[in-house]
Amino acid sequence: MLSKSTAMIQIDKGGHDLFGRDAPHYKETTVLVRNRQDFWSGAMFIALGGAFALKATSYSMGTAARMGPGYFPFWLGIVLALMGAVVLMTALGKRAPETEITRFDFRILLLVVGSVTLYGLVLRPLGLYLSVFLLVLVSSFASHEFNWKVAVANGLFLVLFSYVAFIRGLGLIFPLWPAALSN
């Protein structure tokens, strides 16, 4: 469980992780791309570096003594793309450790990011209280142990908490109620 979390855990030569358990993915097999994580990271860095450098050419470059706005980002982008190529090539090497990219859980991604986006969309028209409640309710579906009662109760509690801590306590200025009601 811990090896999947973002905690800093490295794998030593013997194939054990920090807690001495057997590390997976160390089988000797012949595949085209051994280190998939690094391969795709490298590809991403090349693409992003290239994109930044390309866009930088649309700004004035200037000279080294009088740099334009494009100069620094252009070279940064080039260096990033080159470093990305190094990451990508290393991932293809024979001695690269074999890694897999674990499956994307699109349900969780959609529900969590979707609930935040929804909150952003309805905050102005519906006000803080309803938006917070919606955020809690929708995001709760992402948990595998979803329960209507708990989610609703949690939503009500967090609306109350937001009022006490953020509106009353800190005096943050939010649209509170639906815009249609306040007129």
Add this chain to the structure above:
Amino acid sequence: MELMDNLMLGFSVAFTPENLTYAFLGCLLGTLVGVLPGLGPVPTIAMLLPITYVLPPIAGLIMLAGIYYGTQYGGSTTAILVNLPGETSAVVTVLDGHQMARNGRAGAALSIAAIGSFFAGSVATVLIAAFAPPLAEVAFAFGPAEYFSLMALGLIGAVVLASGSLSKAICMILLGLLLGMVGTDVNSGVARYDFSIPELQDGIDFAIVAMGVFGLAEIMANLELKEQRVEIADKVGSLYPSKQEFKESWPAVVRGTALGSALGILPGGGSVLSAFASYTLEKKLSANPERFGKGHPAGLAGPESANNAGAQTSFIPLLTLGIPGNAVMALMVGAMTIHNIQPGPQVMTSHPELFWGLIASMWIGNLMLVVLNLPLIGIWVKLLRVPYRMLFPAILVFCTIGVYSLNYNVFDIFMFAVFGVVGYVWSKLKCEGAPLLLGLVLGPMMEENFRRALLLSRGDYTTFVTRPLSASLLAAAAILLVLVTLPSLRKKRDEAFVEED
């Protein structure tokens, strides 16, 4: 004694009822969030950052520092009671701390951790007070070329001393620097990478990136784990360590403090590296290393003191040179900038009450945490029992409210969502977010100094190597980079982060 005068000034600032309250609130909030598993200092601070914006600068920074130490303390509590590190530096605490709890010595383990941390915090506070002024003097000799080289050294140090793939970390730094380019260029007024979106012309707020990449992405990673059986040590037991435990832990506390203080000053150092190094050291020095990992008090006391000392001394480069050494300090830079304080050597002379007040409040904060953590342990245990399905929506609520209150702009919430998705992809690719954050904060500063240095030298690139100070800083960076790529040292570096049993 100038030091005494300065400290007196600091304490007179920190001891106002108002600032004491904010230090206390910061510690309380920090512990509260730090106790929650899976939420480290970076997202916690990013999440609570907007709260401090409404306060006056001194109170805001005191509260932020309190939050920082609070998350450290809270993280160790979780690590000891539950077999889950609340944050990366607590990974080591889990090894012996949780074993002590299993052996029925949870109370003693918590006390050792708290007292060790307090001792380390006190020593580190004195160190900051003593070493910051002379270091700041050095900084006044710095020109733009030196600042650029220093930042380059800092960034290289951050990747070399951090864990994980070196080349990927460098890429993440470069990407962070590039993201820092988004927004209006100060010299020409040209809006760069704004895609005609007016909100992007002010640049990307580091707090949004931190919350998205660390907070939102972490929630999704945690939800994926599904079956998360948490084993909580129920019986805390006596809080007093036995004579034997005390005897075994105090030398480790002293060594951990020394090691942590030294490593914390290094760029990229700070709490994580200190904790790992201290554990390795204690195990090497111990007469019976086989007891490590089975609940040896030294294996808990050393790293706990080291991480607290490191967390504290990592303020030194920030306060004297204005250069953040790690992601948390990068957040502090952002906070100071929002309060219109440019971090750097001039802070000490232009805002002495802020500088010394912050240092004094560090010590007060550490004292408060001991008082707060030990008697209130029952509350923290209860908090650990809150199921994740109720916890993560609450984190989402705090994050979204925090993000919105940065600029009172809905666009920031969408940016937060975007960086959540990006962070999720990065977590799948095992690309670390911390170097990116450091790059993001340093990006504009670095470009500014780079341009100014070359303007002064009329476009002559050799200015970076012909100025002796700048040359030695760059040489240090190059040496670090070469050292870490040597195969023999590479192995050592990996070993330092792997403590297999």
